[in-house]
Amino acid sequence: MRVTVLGFTVPDELLEQINAEDRLMQTQTHRFAWSLVGAFRSNGVAVDLLSTAPVSDFPGNRRLLWRGRRFDVDGVRGRLMPFVNAVVLKHLTRYLACWVVGARELRRTRPDWIVVHGVHSPFLYYAVHVRRRVGARVAVVLTDPPGVIRAEDGRLRQVLKRVDISLVTRALRRSDAVVVLAAPLGDDFARGVPALVVEGLVAPELSSLPATPPARPRIVYAGGLHEEYGVRRLVEAVRSLPADVELALFGRGPLEPWLVEQAAEDPRICTPRLVSPADLPAIYAGASLLVQPRQLDQYFVRYSFPSKLIEYLASGRPVVSTRLPSIPEDYAPYLVQPDGDDPADLAAAIGGVLAWSTEEREAFGRRGAEFIRTTRSPQAQGRRIVEFLDGIATGG
Structure with missing residues (x-):
């Protein structure tokens, strides 16, 4: 062919x-x-x-x-x-x-x-x-x-x-x-x-990097900085978490100016950065968990499977994702899915993962990476x- x-x-x-x-x-x-x-x-x-x-x-x-x-x-x-x-x-x-x-x-x-x-x-x-x-x-x-x-x-x-x-x-x-x-x-x-x-x-090299746990809990989001992608709600969720966490955002979009303001006001919020795709594997490997917070009230959600989700799972780190109708059922054992998409739901799911031991997070992430490697x-x-x-x- x-x-x-x-x-x-x-x-x-x-x-x-x-x-x-x-x-x-x-x-x-x-x-x-x-x-x-x-x-x-x-x-x-x-x-x-x-x-x-x-x-x-x-x-x-x-x-x-x-x-x-x-x-x-x-x-x-x-x-x-x-x-x-x-x-x-x-x-x-x-x-x-x-x-x-x-x-x-x-x-x-x-x-x-x-x-x-x-x-x-x-x-x-x-x-x-x-x-x-x-x-x-x-x-x-x-x-x-x-x-x-x-x-x-x-x-x-x-x-x-x-x-x-x-x-x-x-x-x-x-x-x-x-x-x-x-x-x-x-x-x-x-x-x-x-x-x-x-x-x-997914690019297969993402699942081959060793996990490098950060010194303090680090939450990572990489993607478009749009309100409809749930980025604002993610920031609000992090504000309700303990003071020792860090939210790192990588991408570009209309919320950039607002995020810069939030970073200036709250030391837990990092100023958003645009990085090369080649830098993302190391960024993922250095995260405590990765978050896909897409809102459920957007009309395009029924059509949308965020390809970033596969990339996240392939990295071997735990992934928190909202319950999109387009996510196949066989993904469920390898994701932590909040009950809803509001800040309180996201905060509860993120906090639950951060409460796991380092060994528990690594084991959960490895299972997700193996699932992606063998099936996707x-x-x-x-x-x-x-x-x-x-x-x-x-x-x-």
């Missing part, structure tokens, strides 16, 4: 440059993209990349013109496509770049499958239109629902996102297969299309994806 992954898979050095300049952090998209590539390659699939830089619209990212170029990462050949980074123009120029640059690459590589990573409408429409010309099928990997509206989105952006939801849904229903992180993504946006639930992938590694998940696509191609 040969696939072309159409999406946002870029070299590490470009991602570091983007994170240093962009208002939003793109690390998780980057990690998932490369884990997907690894999942295919570990199962004997040849992979080519058609990519674009994952950046916020201007002025969230100050660079307007993004040029194209070729790149090679560990033998995986990729082509960055150019675009103009402004509202509306961004979608139009990415769609045109697919036809000008992408079509030439597809004629050269002749993939069996075009695998679209994400719900970016220019890529979806290009893929379903070009497939017959190159003799390929189209699979879409859905990690989030289309058109998620955030608190910081203005009125124009909200209108455009609602239009995009309609466009994306139409394109998805013309695809040959979807791989979804949660079943409702397929049910609601790609009805009638064969679907496989693969709730996430890129090799294991990639095998499921390849068998799923093979079955569709052969009519099985």
